[in-house]
Amino acid sequence: MKILRYFILFFICMYAAAHADDGQPDISTIFFQANQAYKSGDFKAAADGYEKLVGAGLRNGELLYNLGNAYLKQGDTGRAILNYRSAEMFLPRDADLEANLQYALGLAKDKIDCGEGGSLLTTVCFWYAKLSCRELCYVFFAVNAVFWLLLAVKFFMRREMLGISLYITLFFTLLFGASFGVKLYNTVYSLSGVVLAGEVMVRSGSSTSDTVLFKLHEGAELTVAGQENEWLKITLCDGKKGWVQKSSVGIAGGS
C-alpha cells in the first residue's frame, strides 16, 4: 500500500511539475499555503485551499479531516461534520478524528434520540465500525482464501479437525463477506447526510407548498431514503421522515 501511495504521489508530483507553467500553483504549494493559513488563523483560506486539493482529485482521510477542521474553526458545523464523516470512511479508528467529530456533533443544535439500537449493533458487530471498507474487503479475501484452501486440503486429506476448521472458516467468511457487502453498499450508495444550511424545513412532500413537518438545523445527521428532482426523502434515526431540498444537505463521501 505504501509503495502504491508513493507511486501515486510521484505521478502527482510529475503531473504538478508538468503543469507548473500553467500559472496555477502546484498542489504541494496549495497544501503548504492551506496549512499556513490554518496555523495563522485564516480558516477560510485554509478551507478553500483544501477544497482546491479535493477538486484536483486528491482524496484521503487526512485531507478530509483537515478540511473538517478548517470548516469547524470557521463555525461551519455542518460541513465540518460532513467532512469528518467522509474522513471516517478512510480512518475509522483515528482517535483525533473521533474527538473532533464528537466536538462538532456537540455543537449541532438538534438533539435526535437514536435509542440503543445503533450502539447494540456496533457492540455486537464491533468490526463493522472499526474497519474501513477496504480493510473489511481484505479480511474477507483472507478468510475466503483460507476457507477454499482448507476445502482443497480436506479434499486430499480427510481429517476430522479439518472439518471443524472448515465450518469455522466458512462462518467467518460469510460473516465478513456480509459485513463487507453492507459496508460497500453504504459507501458506494452513500445514504448518510448532514444538514449544511442554518435551518431546514422538513416537509411532507417534495414541494415548497407541502406542510412543514419539523425543522432541522445545521449539523443534524440524517439518512437519505430517496430522491425526487431537487428534493431528498430523509429519515432521522428517531424515525421521523420528510422531504428536504437537496441543496441544503451534504452527502457524506459525496463531496
Added chain:
Amino acid sequence: MLSMTRPVLILLCLLVTGFAFTGISAAEVSVSASVDKNEASLDDYIVLKVTVEGTREEPMMPDLSAFKFQSRGTSSQMTIINGSMSSKLEYNYILYPQKAGSFTIGPFTLDADGQKATSSPISITISKAEPQARQSGEIFVTASVDNENPYINEQIVYTLQFCRRVQIAGASLTEQPSFDGFLVENLGKEKEYSKVINGQEYVVTEVRQALVPVKTGALEITPSTLQASVVSQRRSRRGGNPFADDSFFGFSETVPKNFRTGPISVMVKPLPAEGRPADFKNLVGDFTLTSQLGKTRVQAGESITLTLTVSGTGNLKSLQNVDMGQLQNFKVYDDKPVFEPALINGKIGGKLVIKKALVPLVAGTLTIPAISISYFDPASQSYKKAAGPASVVQVSPATDKEKIDLVQAAGQPSAAKQEVQVLGKDILPIRTSHAVMSTENPYPGFGIVLLFALLPAACFFAVFIVKRARDRSSGDPGSARMKNAYRNFTKNFSEAKKALDAQDDQFYQTGSKALKDFIGDRLNIAGQALTPQDLEGLLGGDVSAETLEELKSLLEFFDSGQFGFRKCSVEERKAVLGRMQKAVEHLNRVLRK
C-alpha cells in the same frame, strides 16, 4: 376349561354386585374426630385422628393456633359386609401444645358433592409442665446460666443440656430462647458426653452461649423447646428376638416428644460508681496490656510503630482505641485496630491489637509514658488498671531532605485528589504530512473484488477437476489404455525406427510390438497374441476392407520376418514403417469416431 371359567365368572359377579352397592354406600358421608387424651401438659403431645367415611374428600381443618401440628399420614379401610361396601379414610396428626389453658378442637367439616358433614368439637385442657418432672425420667432438657446476678457488661454463660438414657432417632430445637437485653456469642460447637445424674448414666448434648447484658434490671431468657423422636420398642409376640431393638426389622417405633426448659430470670446490677476511673470505658472482665516500640533510635520526622496489645476475657470487642493523652513532641497517627476473638477458659475474649505511628518532631531523648486502660473486674468487684511500660526513644536531627512539615502535621497525611478541571475545549490539530497529498478510493474496485473473491474458488475447482479426472483414469484402466494407445504407439514407433539398421529380429520385434500394442490398447485386449485372422473379427465392421487388408498385410510381414527367415533392406523397412504409420493413424481416427 370349564373349571377355569367358573371362578372368573363368580369374581365378576361379585365385583359387579360390589360396585352396585358402592353407589349406595357412597351416599352416606360422615366425618368424626378423636384424640388420645383430653388433658395434657406443655411437654406432652396429643394424637388427633380424623375419620372420613363415604368419600375421599379431605375435611376442612379448624383453627389449631394453640398447637403446632404435624401430619402422620393417612390410612384407608374398605369393608364389604353382606355385599354392602363402605370406605373409611383416617387422617392422623400430632398436636404439640404451645400454651396452657382450655381449648376446643373442631368441629371438622366436610363438603363432598354438596353433602355436608360435621364432626363434634373436642375439648382439651393443657397444663403447665411440672419443673420437677423435667429433671427426672429417661429424657429431659435443662437450661441454666452460670451467674443469675451479673454486672452490666459482665459475661455470663448460658448452657442448654439435653439429657437422655433412651435411644432417640433425631432432635431439633423448635423454639429458640429469646435473649433480649444481651449480646450473644456462641461458645464453640455443641458437645456430647456422658454424665451420671441421680445414679443413672445419661448421654448429654450441651450447647453453650456467652451472654453479655447490656442493660441493668431484671432480664428474662425465655424457654426453649426441643422436639425429639424417641425410639420405643414394640412388644414382640415371641420372646428372645435378637433384633427387637433394631428399627430396621420393624420391632421398634419412634414417638415424637416435646421437651421444654423453664424461663431463666437474670438480675443485672449496675457497675459501682465508687472508685470509677475517669478513663473507664465500660470494659468489664480481666485484661492485660502490653506495649512494644518498633525501634528506639530514629531521625526526627521518621515514623516509629507503637503496638499496644490488650488481651483477656470480657467485652473486649467494644474497645475501639486506647487513649494516649497529649503526647508531647510526637505526631500520632492511628491505625485501624485488629480484634482476634478467642475462647479463653470457656469464656469469650481475645486480643485487640492497636497500632499507632509516632513521628518525633524534635531531636533528643524522648519518653513515651506508660499507657494504661481501666476496666472493672467482676471477680474482685473493683476497678483495675492494665498498663504497659514507659519507653524511651533516641531521636537524631533530621537531614535537609527530610525536613518536617509542621503545617501538614496537624492535618491529614495526604491531600485528597482533585478532579481534573476542564478549562477549555478545542479540536485537535490538522495533519501536515505528505500523506495528505495522496488519493485513495474508500472502497476497492468491483473487478478486484470479483477476482479475489472468486479466484480461490476457481483454483479449488480446477484442482477438483484435475483430481477427479485422475481418479477416474486410475479407476478405469481400460479407458486410460485406449486414450493412451496412440501415445504408446508413437513411442514404440520411434523404437522401431531406431531399429531400422539393427539386426533383423529387432526391427521385426519392435515393429510388431508397435502395431500389435496399438491395436490391443485401442481395443483394450491383449495385443501381443493378435493374428491377422483375429483382426477380421475385431475390426471387420468398423474399418474399411482396404485398411483391414493393409493391417493384416503388415502383421503378416512382421510375423514372417520375426518367425521366418524373411530379409529385407533398409529401404523396404522404411516403406513398411510408413505404411504402418498411415494405417495406424487411419485406424485411430476411425475408432475414435
